[in-house]
Amino acid sequence: MLSNHLQNGIETAKQVWSRIPNGDDGELEGVSLLNTINGGTVESLDYEVIENYAYREEQAQRGKLYVGYYVVVKWLFALLIGIGTGLAAVFINISVENFAGWKFALTFSIIQKSYMAGFLVYILINLGLVFSSVYIITKFAPAAAGSGIPEIKGYLNGVDIRGILLFRTLIGKIFGSIGSVGGGLALGKEGPLVHIGACIASLLGQGGSTKYHLSSRWLQVFKSDRDRRDLVTCGCAAGVAAAFRAPVGGVLFALEEVTSWWRSQLMWRVFFTSAIVAVVVRTAMGWCKSNKCGHFGSGGFIIWDTSDGQEDYSFEELLPMAVIGVFGGLLGALFNQLTLYMTSWRRNYLHKKGNRVKIIEACTISLITSLISFGLPLLRKCSSCPESDSDSGFECPRAPGMDGNYVNFYCGKENEYNDLATIFFNTQDDAIRNLFSAKTIHEFSAQSLLTFLVMFYALAVVTFGTAVPAGQFVPGIVIGSTYGRLVGMFVVNFYKKLSIEEGTYALLGAASFLGGSMRMTVSLCVIMVEITNNLKLLPLIMLVLLISKAVGDAFNEGLYEVQARLRGIPILESKPKYQMRKITAKEACGNQKVISFPRVVKVADVVSVLQSNVHNGFPVIDHTRSGETIVIGLVLRSHLLVLLQSKVDFQHSPLPCDTRVGSLPIGHNFSEFVKPASSKGISIEDIHLTTDDLEMYIDLAPFLNPSPYVVPEDMSLTKVYNIFRQLGLRHIFVVPRASRVIGLITRKDLLIEDSEDSATELQSTSVRPRCLDKKMLTRDGNAGRPLLSGLLAHDRMLS
C-alpha cells in the first residue's frame, strides 16, 4: 500500500513539475502553507507549529460553525473558571472557618474548667488538621506543597513543570489548604487559591482529567500552548479575585506578577472571569448570612472593612509612614533571605530523607505554633477594659465564643482582656481585623505587639517551605500590621491628635511588608484598597509601597523570583542581563554541535540522534539545484517521536514524497502531535522499531516549522534575548550574515486595510484555492522570482 502510494506520489510530483516552468514543486506549497498557518499565532511557542496545523485543519473541515463554537467555548471556559474558582474558595473558607471556629469554641469552653485540658485539646486539634494536610500532600499530591505561584509563573513563562496542573494537585491543594490553614499554622490560603484557579483552568483546557476519565471530547478545543496559557492566566486572576474578593486586583496581579506575555484581548477575558468570581463569592456569602454555614459568617473571606477609620491625614504623618515603608522594605527583604536559607536547607538536607521526615517536620512546627500561641498569652498580664464607649461598637471583653476584639483569656477579673491573646489566640483573619480596627486606641501594649511580631515572624519563616499548601499573603499582612500598629501607637502618643487611628498605620504596615517582600506595586495597591474597602488611603498606600519596594530592591529580589530560582525554574525575566551586551549570539551557542537532518532522513539516523542527545529541536537542511545547502525549517523532537511511534509516514524510498501537494499527509490524525498538557509525553525509550523499520525513510517536509526565527551570528545576545522573550520562542537559529537584502519592511508595508472581517479571531479558510492562486501567479510571469520554492533540487533528485 505504502509503496503504491509513493509511486503515485512521484507520478503526481512529475506532473506538477511539468506543469510549472520554474520548478515550483508543490511540496513547498505544503511548507509555506504550514508557514502561513503557523504565522497566525500571536506569540508562538514553537510547540504550536503542528498543533495549529492540526487545529486549523480541523477547523477548515468543520467550517464557520466551528469558529462560533470555539468562541463560545472560550467564553464558557472563562465563565466556568470563574464559577469553579469561586466555589472552591467558598468551600475552603467555609471549611476553615468551621474547623477553626469549632476549635476555638471548644477550647474556650474547656478552659473554663481546666487550662491544661484546653491546651491539650487545642494542640491535638491543630496537630490533627496539620497532619491531615501534610499526609495528603506527601502521599497523594506532592506538587501541591507551597504556594504554587512561582510554579505558575514559570509555566506562564514557558517552563513546564511536572505535575503542577494535575487533577490530584487540585484536590491536594484544596484539602491541604483546609488542613494547614485550619490548623493554625502561620500561612495563608491565597497563594494556594491562585494555584487552584490555575489548575481548574488547565483541566478545563484539556477537557477534563484524562486519568480519572472525566474528560470530554467536546471540550478539547484548546490544543495550542497559547490557548492553554491564556486559560491559566484567567485562572490566576480568578484565584486572587476569590482569595481577596478583589476582582480588579486579580486582573492586575495576573498582569503584573504572573504572566510573561500579555495581550489586550486577553485582559478582557481575564476581567470577565474575575467579575464572575466576585459575583459567585458574593452570592455564596449572601446565602451564608443567615447562619446556614455554621461558623462561617462575617469572618472567612478577608475583607477588612476600614471605611469607618481615619478620613484624613496631615503632613506630619508622612514621616512615620515613610518609616513604616522602610521597616517594610527591611523586614521584607530579610524575610526573603531567611526563607531562602530555610528552603534551600530543607531541600538539600531535610526533604531528601523522605516523606516521613516531612510529616514529622510539619507536625513539630504545628506543636511549636500551638505551644507559642497558647502559652505566650498565658504569661501576659491582663489589662482592664477601657471606659465603656458605646459608639466604638466593641464589647469588652467580647462574649465567649464570638469573634472580635478584647479576648478574655486567663484573666482574673471579668472586665479584663488579654491583648496578646486577642491577636495570637485567634485565627489570622480575626487577628488582622483586630489590628486594623479603628476606635480601639490603646487596646494593645507595645510589649505584646513586639512579642507577637518576633514570634510570628519566626514562625512564618520556619513554616515557609514545609510540605503543606502555604500562602504568604496573610502572614505578611499579620506581620506588617503588627509593626504598623506599633508605629501607629507612637504616632498617637507623639502627635496627640484624635483623628489619627492606629488601625490606619496597621494597614500601611501590611502594605509595606507585602511590598518589601513580594515587590508588587499596582496590583498590591489595588488589592489592599479592595480588601479594606477604603479608597481614601490610596495615596498613602502608594507612598508606603514605593518606599518599601525601593528599600527591598536594594537587598534582594522579590519572594517569588527568589523561590523560583531556588526551585530551578528557569524564568526568563523581562530585562536581559547586563553582561549579555558583550556576548554575540554565536558565542552564546558555545561549542555545541548543531545536529541537523536532511529533508528525507533514514529512520535509524533519527533514532540514533534522538538517543544520543537531548535537544528538543533540529534544523532540517536541503540542497538547492546548484548544490548549495539551504535551511528549510525546524523539526521538533516531540514530533519526531510521534512519527516514529505511528510509523505511518515511513517510506522505502529516499526521495521526497510528493503526493502531498498542498494538502495534509494522509493517515495522520494531527491531534497526535498536540503536546500532552499534564504528562511527560512519549520518550525515545518507549518506541520499539524493527530492523526493517530502521531501514526506512521519513520525509520531514510536512512536519517542520518552515520559518523559524533567525538571528545573524554576530547579533548581541541582548537583542537575541529580547526577540526570544518578547515573542515567546523556544528555539532561535543562529545563521550567517545575509548576502543581500531582498526588501525592507517598514511600518507602511504592515498597514494593510481590512478586506475581510477581522473581528473574528479565527476564520474558516479553505486551503487549496490559495495554492492554486500562487501557482497561477508563478506561471503568470513572476517566474523570475527566486522563491525558496524554486531552490530545492528535486529535478536533480528525480532525474
Added chain:
Amino acid sequence: MLSNHLQNGIETAKQVWSRIPNGDDGELEGVSLLNTINGGTVESLDYEVIENYAYREEQAQRGKLYVGYYVVVKWLFALLIGIGTGLAAVFINISVENFAGWKFALTFSIIQKSYMAGFLVYILINLGLVFSSVYIITKFAPAAAGSGIPEIKGYLNGVDIRGILLFRTLIGKIFGSIGSVGGGLALGKEGPLVHIGACIASLLGQGGSTKYHLSSRWLQVFKSDRDRRDLVTCGCAAGVAAAFRAPVGGVLFALEEVTSWWRSQLMWRVFFTSAIVAVVVRTAMGWCKSNKCGHFGSGGFIIWDTSDGQEDYSFEELLPMAVIGVFGGLLGALFNQLTLYMTSWRRNYLHKKGNRVKIIEACTISLITSLISFGLPLLRKCSSCPESDSDSGFECPRAPGMDGNYVNFYCGKENEYNDLATIFFNTQDDAIRNLFSAKTIHEFSAQSLLTFLVMFYALAVVTFGTAVPAGQFVPGIVIGSTYGRLVGMFVVNFYKKLSIEEGTYALLGAASFLGGSMRMTVSLCVIMVEITNNLKLLPLIMLVLLISKAVGDAFNEGLYEVQARLRGIPILESKPKYQMRKITAKEACGNQKVISFPRVVKVADVVSVLQSNVHNGFPVIDHTRSGETIVIGLVLRSHLLVLLQSKVDFQHSPLPCDTRVGSLPIGHNFSEFVKPASSKGISIEDIHLTTDDLEMYIDLAPFLNPSPYVVPEDMSLTKVYNIFRQLGLRHIFVVPRASRVIGLITRKDLLIEDSEDSATELQSTSVRPRCLDKKMLTRDGNAGRPLLSGLLAHDRMLS
C-alpha cells in the same frame, strides 16, 4: 588635516592587519561594539542606534557618577511630571469653575429682573470664552485642537506627528481648555489633560523648550526614543490621574489604552507619577477649601461621591442593568460612527476653508448650545418641591447662586424647581452630580431626561471635532447617566423597592456609554470606582462594561482607533490582520527596489539617493574576500544627513578609514545624531555641498546599525508583523534563506547568572578593554571561527 589623518588610518590598519593572523581588521570591532551598545536597548526603535552610542559613550566618559545622575534625573522627572500635571489640572479647574460660577451667578442675578437680559449676558459670556479658546487654537497652537489622545497613542506607537508635543501646544491646550469648558460646550477637560501631561513630560525630556530658551543642558539626559516614550507614558497616566483624581485608573489607562510597549519597570515609575499627582491635587484642594479660590470648591474636580448610595442589589436588578449595557453599546457605537462622519466632513470640506471658518463654526456651536441650554428649560413647566426631607440633605429649591439640585428657574412659585434646568442650565460636573445623586427619587421627569438626552447627544456629536481642545469623557458620562437614570426611574416604578437608587443606574449608564464608545475595560472600571468612591458597585460596573463593549464591538472600533485612522495616524494594532497569513515577507515588500550603499560611498551618490527617494533606512553592503556580497548593516537617512551637514567624516580615499579601531570617530559630537524631539530635523534640501565635497567619500561603518533584524523572505507577514510590533522596530530586512545553521539558541543559553550587579540599569562601561579581549581571544586559537570580522575583503582593497 583630514588627509593626514587618513594616511595615519591606513598605516594603523595595516599594522592591525599584520598583527592579527585571521584578518580581523578591527573595523568590525567598531561595528560590533556599536552592535553591543545598540543591543542594550530593550525595545529599540531603530532611531536609537546612534543615540545610544552617543549616550553611552558620554556615560562611559563621565563614569559611575553619571549613572547615578541619570537615575536621579529619571525619578526627578517623574516627580516633576506629577507636580506639573497636577498644578496644570488645578489651574484649569480653578479657572473653569470661577468662569462658570461667575457666569451662572451673574445670569441668575440678572434673570431676577429680566430673562431676556440674562439670556443675552449668558450667550455673550459663553461666546467670549469659546471665541478665546478657538482663537488661541487657530492662531497659535493648531495641534492643540481635539482631545489629543489619538495623537499621543500614535506617538507611543512609534508615529511622530508634527507639533503635538510643543510648548505652544501645551499653552494652547491649557488656555483653550479653560475657554471651551468654561464656555459651556458639550465637551470635557480630561482628554486635554492627558495631552497636557504628555506635553509636560516631553518638554522635560528634551530639557525644556529650545525655541523659547527655557532649556537646560543639565536636564538633557534623555536622548533615546525609549526614554522619551517612557516619560510621555508617565505624562499620560499623570493626566488621567489629575483629571479624575484616579491614580490607579491613570496607571491602567496608560497601560491599557495608550501605550504599545510596556515594561514592568516602567509601571513602577508611572505609579509614582500618579501618586504624586494625587498628593498635589489633594493638597491644592485642601488649600482651596477655605474659599481661597473663589467659586472653586466642592465642584471642579470630578469626584462624584456616591458612597451614600445604594448598598446592595438584588438579582432582579441585573436585567435592567444588562439593558443599560446594551443601550451603552448601541449609543456608544452610534456616537463613534456619527462623530466619524462629522469629523471627516469637517476635515474634507469645512476646515479646508481656513481659520476664519473654524472660528465661525465654533462660535455658531456656542450660540446654539447657549440657546438650547437656556431656552429649553424655559419651555419646561416647573415641578413642586418634594416633601421636605431633612435627611436627604438637599434644599429645594436650592439657594440662588449655589451649586446643587432643585434649581428654581423660570418658576412661578417659590417652592418649585425646574428639573430640566437642574441638569441643562448648569456646569456638566454639577449636572452629573445631580444625576448621580441618591435620595432624590422622582426629581426628574422622564420627559425632561429624554429631551436632555437627545439634545445633549446631538450637541456632543456636533461639538466633536471643532477647533477647540475637547475631551469626550465628561460628555460621555452626562449622556450615559441620563439614560441610566431613565432606566433607573422605570426600575424604581416597577420594583417599588426603597433600596433602589436612581443614581446608581445613572452611574452604570455612564460606565456603559464610555464602555460602548471608548471600549476600555479595566481602566474605565477603576476610574469609575475611583471617581464615585464606591467600591461596592464594582461587580455591577464590570457587568455593564462587559455588555456594552461587546455590543459596541459588534458595530465598529473604539473612538480613539476610529479617530486615529481618520487622522491618518498609522497605528499598528497589537493583532495582525487576518489576511497577513497569506502574504509572505517578500510579497509585502512588493516591487520596491532596494537601494543599498557600499561601505565606503561617494558623497555625490549619497546626495542623489537621498534626493531621489524618501526611504528612511538603507542597507549597507560590503564584499568578502572571495568576492561575495555581505550585508553589514543599516544606515539611517537622518544619520546620513548629519554626516553630510557636518562634513567632518568626508575623506578623499575610497578606502575604509581604519584609525577607528574600536573607538569613536574623532571630531564628532554624537549628540548631533540625536533625533530632535519636536522639530522636523534637517532635510536634504537644507544641505549645501560644493563640487569638491561631492567628489569625496564617507566610510559608513561607524555610523551603521550592524545588526538590524532580519526575516527570511518566505516568512508569513503575520510573523513579521509580530516581530515588528513586539520589538518596536522601524525597519526589518527581508533576506534569502540561510544556507546553514551555526547554532541554536534555547532557553538555557539565555539563563546567564548575574556576575555583575544587575540592579543598576545603566553602568559605566569602558570600551577599549573589550576590544582587546576579543582580539586576544581571536589570536588564542579561535582563528578558525568565521566571524563576520574575517569576511570583509580589506586585504584585497588594500593590496
